[in-house]
Amino acid sequence: MFEHHNRWHIWIRFHLRNGQMLPFEALELLHRRAAEERMARSVDDFYGNxxxxxxxxxxPASASERRDATA
Structure with a gap:
């Protein structure tokens, strides 16, 4: 998870340096992403396996309607 979190920091720093994002936007995005990760972790902890x-x-979609998200 730390590696994933670190990628977000790198992405935000890149856009800040290139003037594509304002500092408050970057901070808001970082906090939003952290909240999403905390929520996902709490759901995983609560439901377990x-x-x-x-x-x-x-x-739920039928088996014939399901597609691989990476496809």
């Missing part, structure tokens, strides 16, 4: 439930109103 079991599958977390889908949000209300979301139905």
């Amino acid at each position: 079991s599958e977390p439930p889908l949000p209300i109103g979301v139905r």
